[in-house]
Amino acid sequence: MPRTRRKVEGVYYLFLLPALILFTLAITIPAIIGIFFSFTNSIGFGDWEFVGLINYIAVFTDPAILQSYLFTFWLAFVVVIVVNILAFLLAVGLVSRVRLKTGLRTIFVIPMVISGIIIAYVFNFLFSNSVPALGQLWGIDWMSESILANPDLAWVAIAMVTAWQAIPGTLLIYIAGLLSIPGEVYEAADIDGAGKLQQLFRITLPLVAGYVVINVIIGFKDYLNAYDIIVGLTNGGPGTATRSIAMTIFTGFSGGDYAYQMANATIFFVILIALALLQLRFTRGRNVF
Numbered sequence: 001m002p003r004t005r006r007k008v009e010g011v012y013y014l015f016l017l018p019a020l021i022l023f024t025l026a027i028t029i030p031a032i033i034g035i036f037f038s039f040t041n042s043i044g045f046g047d048w049e050f051v052g053l054i055n056y057i058a059v060f061t062d063p064a065i066l067q068s069y070l071f072t073f074w075l076a077f078v079v080v081i082v083v084n085i086l087a088f089l090l091a092v093g094l095v096s097r098v099r100l101k102t103g104l105r106t107i108f109v110i111p112m113v114i115s116g117i118i119i120a121y122v123f124n125f126l127f128s129n130s131v132p133a134l135g136q137l138w139g140i141d142w143m144s145e146s147i148l149a150n151p152d153l154a155w156v157a158i159a160m161v162t163a164w165q166a167i168p169g170t171l172l173i174y175i176a177g178l179l180s181i182p183g184e185v186y187e188a189a190d191i192d193g194a195g196k197l198q199q200l201f202r203i204t205l206p207l208v209a210g211y212v213v214i215n216v217i218i219g220f221k222d223y224l225n226a227y228d229i230i231v232g233l234t235n236g237g238p239g240t241a242t243r244s245i246a247m248t249i250f251t252g253f254s255g256g257d258y259a260y261q262m263a264n265a266t267i268f269f270v271i272l273i274a275l276a277l278l279q280l281r282f283t284r285g286r287n288v289f
Contacts, residue, residue, distance in 0.1 A: 031269070034262045044258035055263035064240060065264055068248040075159060075244070076223035082163045083170050084215055090167070091174035092204070105175070112168035120232020123161045124148065127233070151241040154234050158242055161229050166222075170215050177211035178204065217279040221272060 038055055042048035059065055094105050111119065128146045135143025147157050181204065189199050205212075227246040230236060236243035236251070243251075245268050252261030 035266050037259050038262035038266050040259050042259045043256045044253065048259070051259075055260050056267070058260065059264050059267060064243075065248060067240065068243050068245050071155065071242065072224055072226060072244045072246075075155060075162070075226060076220050078159050079162050079166065079223050080216055080219045082159065083166045083219060084212065086163070087167045087170035087215070088174050088208075088212075090171050091178055092200070094171075095175060095178045108171060109168040111165045114165070116165060116228040117232045119161060119165055120229045123157070124233050127157055148234050149238060151238045154238060154242050158226070158230055158233055161233060162223065162226060165229070166219065170219060173211055173215055174208065177208040181207050213282050214279075217275065217282060221275045221279065224268075224272065224275075 037048070039050055039052060040048040041051045090108060094108070127148050132144055132146055135141070135145075147153050185203055185207075186199060189203055194202070225246055226244045227250070230242055230244050230247055234242045236247050245264070249261045249265045249268070252258070252264070
C-alpha cells in the first residue's frame with residue numbers, strides 16, 4: 001500500500017517563517033553577495049570591475065594562502081586524533097565504578113562553557129610568563145623560552161589549547177554512547193572469561209563506532225574554522241607560521257583584499273559543504289542520539 005503523505009498545518013510554516021527570514025538576511029544574502037564580489041576587483045567599497053576567475057587562479061598559486069590551508073588541515077588532523085583518544089579514555093573511566101564520577105564529569109565539562117578567546121588569553125599568559133619562569137627556576141633550557149615565540153612549535157600550543165576546550169563536547173557524546181551499551185553484554189563477556197582490555201577492543205569500540213565516526217567528522221569540520229584561540233595565543237605568528245584559513249580571510253578583509261579573500265572564502269565554503277555532505281552520508285540512518 002502506498003504511504004499517504006501527512007498534510008502539514010499552515011501554522012507550522014508560520015512559526016518557521018521568522019527564523020527563515022532571519023537566516024536569509026543574516027546568512028544567505030550576504031553569502032550570495034560575497035560570492036558575487038569574488039569575481040570582481042572590489043576592495044570592499046568604491047568602484048569595482050568584473051575580473052572573472054583571476055582571484056580564484058591567484059588563490060591556488062598564492063604561497064601564503066596554501067600555507068594557511070596546510071597549517072589548518074594539519075592542526076585539525078592532529079587535534080581530532082588527540083581529542084578523540086583522550087575523550088574516549090576519559091568517558092570509559094567516567095562511566096565505570098569510580099567514586100565521585102558525577103563531580104568529575106562536571107569538572108571535565110567546564111572548559112566547554114568558557115569563551116575560546118578567554119581561554120586563549122589565559123594560556124597565552126601561562127606560556128609566555130609562568131612556564132618560562134618555571135623553566136628558569138628549575139634550570140630547564142627548553143622551558144625557559146615561550147613556545148609561542150618558536151615558529152616550529154607554536155602550533156603545538158594551539159593544538160593543546162584547542163584540544164583542552166574541545167574534549168568536553170566529545171566526551172559527552174562518548175558517555176552517551178557508552179551508557180547505551182546493555183550491561184548484559186559485559187556480563188556475558190565476564191562469564192566467557194574476557195578481560196577488561198579484551199572487552200574494550202572487542203565489545204566497547206565496535207559498539208560505539210558510530211559515535212567515533214560522528215565525533216571525528218564533526219570535530220574535523222569544526223577545527224578547520226580555528227580562529228579565536230589562534231588570535232588569543234599567537235595572532236597568527238611568529239610571522240605567519242600559525243595563520244589559519246579563517247584568520248587569513250578576515251585579515252584580508254581589513255587589508256584591502258576583499259574580493260580576493262572572498263574567492264578564498266568561497267573555496268573554503270565549498271570544502272566545508274563537502275565535509276558536511278560526508279558527515280550526512282556517514283550518519284544517515286545511524287540511531288546514535
